[in-house]
């Protein structure tokens with residue numbers, strides 16, 4: 001039996017009268033690459049932000065390796081270092097260089113000498129193939145390069161799982177491939193990931209499971225092959241829109 005990294009139990013989230021997530025339940029096992037698919041506005045970002053404790057759910061529990069994440073700031077900070085996040089719009093700090101952006105998290109969170117943090121950061125920057133830009137500032141990078149730095153920053157915390165929120169959707173189409181290539185590389189390293197994306201062909205090639213969100217619920221939780229061979233009309237309607245759009 002594989003180790004459970006995350007478990008969501010009866011998670012719900014409202015924004016005022018709007019019920020965005022309703023009774024969400026699923027587990028993530030070590031090495032899983034899970035895609036969360038669903039139309040715009042279905043709550044995919046809200047779900048990822050809830051997992052990362054950027055949003056507090058109205059109801060339900062999240063367990064990290066079987067341990068309940070309590071709702072205190074200290075606990076939340078503790079778990080946030082274990083759960084990496086790659087944002088749609090990169091969220092790099094513009095007055096810090098690439099190297100400084102990647103070093104910042106571990107410098108704050110890990111009690112390591114600066115020299116070791118630098119070595120760690122350089123390793124991750126190498127993995128995303130950005131060593132030639134370590135002294136550049138984010139404004140002087142392309143979107144694809146910014147996102148690769150965003151990935152290195154998440155990796156530098158050595159998290160147990162990384163959440164990706166539409167990592168390529170803010171990019172010029174010509175830059176999508178370089179970011180997908182890096183995510184694929186991580187998949188070969190056995191890193192546990194949850195990826196929200198509409199890049200269907202890409203996700204089909206790397207995910208082992210697909211969660212399909214609809215009306216605030218996980219409507220389907222299927223192995224990748226089962227999802228793409230499904231005859232369900234909700235799935236087919238979704239695939240028809242996004243396969244041909246991209």
Ligand SMILES: Nc1ncnc2c1ncn2[C@@H]1O[C@H](COP(=O)(O)OP(=O)(O)O)[C@@H](O)[C@H]1O
Nearest residue numbers: 015018020038039040041042043044045046047
């Ligand atoms: N902070 C917020 N306040 C109020 N409504 C929000 C907030 N964040 C998201 N929503 C609403 O929740 C719904 C789900 O949003 P979101 O999680 O961003 O969907 P997705 O990522 O699937 O496109 C949308 O209707 C959105 O307008």
Ligand SMILES: [Mg+2]
Nearest residue numbers: 044045046166
């Ligand atoms: Mg979103």
